[in-house]
Amino acid sequence: MNETKKGILASLLATILLSGCGGGENIGSSASSNAGANPPVSGDSSLFLFGVGATATTTPRIQSEMNNWDVQAVTATQLSLTSIGAVLINNAGTSDTADVQVSGNGTGTFMLKSDTPINLSKYAAGFIEFQLRAKSAVPQELSVSIDNEYPNRSSIPIAAAVKGTGNWETLTVPISCMAPYPGATAVNLTSVSTPFFLDTNKTFNYEITNVKYTLSTTNTPVADPVTCKTAVTNGGTATGSGVNQAPALVSGDTALYYSGDKSNANDLSVSYPMTGFGGTTTDANQVVTADFPGNGGVFLGTDASNTDLSAYQNGAMTLDLKVSSYGASPNIQIRMDGTAGPDYGTFFTMDSSKVPADDNWYRCTLPVASLIPAANTSSVQKALYMGGAWDSMSGLQFAFTNVALKSALPSGFDANSPCQQIVP
Numbered sequence: 001m002n003e004t005k006k007g008i009l010a011s012l013l014a015t016i017l018l019s020g021c022g023g024g025e026n027i028g029s030s031a032s033s034n035a036g037a038n039p040p041v042s043g044d045s046s047l048f049l050f051g052v053g054a055t056a057t058t059t060p061r062i063q064s065e066m067n068n069w070d071v072q073a074v075t076a077t078q079l080s081l082t083s084i085g086a087v088l089i090n091n092a093g094t095s096d097t098a099d100v101q102v103s104g105n106g107t108g109t110f111m112l113k114s115d116t117p118i119n120l121s122k123y124a125a126g127f128i129e130f131q132l133r134a135k136s137a138v139p140q141e142l143s144v145s146i147d148n149e150y151p152n153r154s155s156i157p158i159a160a161a162v163k164g165t166g167n168w169e170t171l172t173v174p175i176s177c178m179a180p181y182p183g184a185t186a187v188n189l190t191s192v193s194t195p196f197f198l199d200t201n202k203t204f205n206y207e208i209t210n211v212k213y214t215l216s217t218t219n220t221p222v223a224d225p226v227t228c229k230t231a232v233t234n235g236g237t238a239t240g241s242g243v244n245q246a247p248a249l250v251s252g253d254t255a256l257y258y259s260g261d262k263s264n265a266n267d268l269s270v271s272y273p274m275t276g277f278g279g280t281t282t283d284a285n286q287v288v289t290a291d292f293p294g295n296g297g298v299f300l301g302t303d304a305s306n307t308d309l310s311a312y313q314n315g316a317m318t319l320d321l322k323v324s325s326y327g328a329s330p331n332i333q334i335r336m337d338g339t340a341g342p343d344y345g346t347f348f349t350m351d352s353s354k355v356p357a358d359d360n361w362y363r364c365t366l367p368v369a370s371l372i373p374a375a376n377t378s379s380v381q382k383a384l385y386m387g388g389a390w391d392s393m394s395g396l397q398f399a400f401t402n403v404a405l406k407s408a409l410p411s412g413f414d415a416n417s418p419c420q421q422i423v424p
């Protein structure tokens with residue numbers, strides 16, 4: 001698939017929460033008839049992609065969303081695209097460092113690309129390690145990926161691990177914790193064309209060097225290699241703050257938009273894609289973020305969606321929710337719409353007494369009966385609809401992920417306390 005199509009996926013799905021552990025299953029490493037070549041490695045079994053002493057034949061490139069996802073090589077001459085610019089500079093060697101400027105006008109990606117696919121399967125339990133120096137405020141959305149042509153891409157959010165002091169930092173990414181975006185599949189490490197892919201859609205200026213794959217490290221990784229929980233933060237709440245470790249769904253559950261293990265559940269994520277209207281709505285790293293300056297809404301479903309969900313009319317919807325600001329709205333209104341709807345009159349009211357606007361993640365359980373009339377559950381068009389009070393949405397900002405349906409409410413459910421803060 002060409003770079004434009006790859007870029008479109010990045011726009012729809014890039015930089016933000018992913019599956020937690022089970023990384024060995026997230027990134028395949030089985031043998032393949034078209035496995036990539038084994039490049040030379042250093043004496044400590046590390047593979048240096050970029051920087052002083054690079055041992056792999058990868059070239060630095062940038063990709064700009066606002067230039068039709070154009071991909072250009074980075075050289076010692078400043079290259080400026082609409083979403084991103086970059087130039088190679090001398091740090092500890094000649095042209096060993098990239099000075100990168102992301103404008104915030106669309107997604108900008110810095111990548112290392114190999115003309116010949118590389119076999120990286122020996123590093124499946126290892127790490128990607130690189131040095132980065134932030135030259136501006138660290139954005140809330142920043143992701144590292146391994147790409148092997150869409151739909152094979154595995155990623156992890158790292159923004160919370162970047163201190164952003166203006167000094168050089170070493171960032172260590174456990175490959176076992178990287179997982180595919182929704183709609184993608186885990187990258188096949190036996191044949192990788194783009195072993196390093198760093199992107200954000202926010203303003204961010206930085207320098208980067210010494211990118212390598214390594215079997216072991218003495219540094220603290222951005223996430224625990226065993227639990228995949230965030231190990232360090234940049235002074236705020238870790239991106240995801242536990243949403244990466246969403247509990248596994250079981251037989252009888254239905255996944256609507258879910259980052260955790262949904263292998264035993266009925267997966268309807270394709271039938272109910274994310275869309276919306278009004279404001280700015282993004283879908284990145286398995287997290288939907290909504291920012292409304294006025295009337296709008298974000299939902300899972302389309303006009304063509306139509307599924308019988310009546311098995312859950314006495315059950316629960318679970319979702320993870322983070323509120324940055326309620327703005328002028330007294331609450332967030334959460335509902336489901338039947339094809340006979342919209343069901344304006346039936347919704348669950350989420351306000352600051354249940355989920356404070358503190359930028360922390362909360363895991364919520366909502367009765368389906370409070371979201372949609374029982375008679376309309378046999379034909380559901382919008383499996384989830386979220387917005388504020390009409391004509392009062394100015395400044396409303398929230399994010400959600402891990403939406404699923406369960407056939408029964410948990411024992412002892414309290415509608416006045418439906419949400420619990422997720423502690424990483």
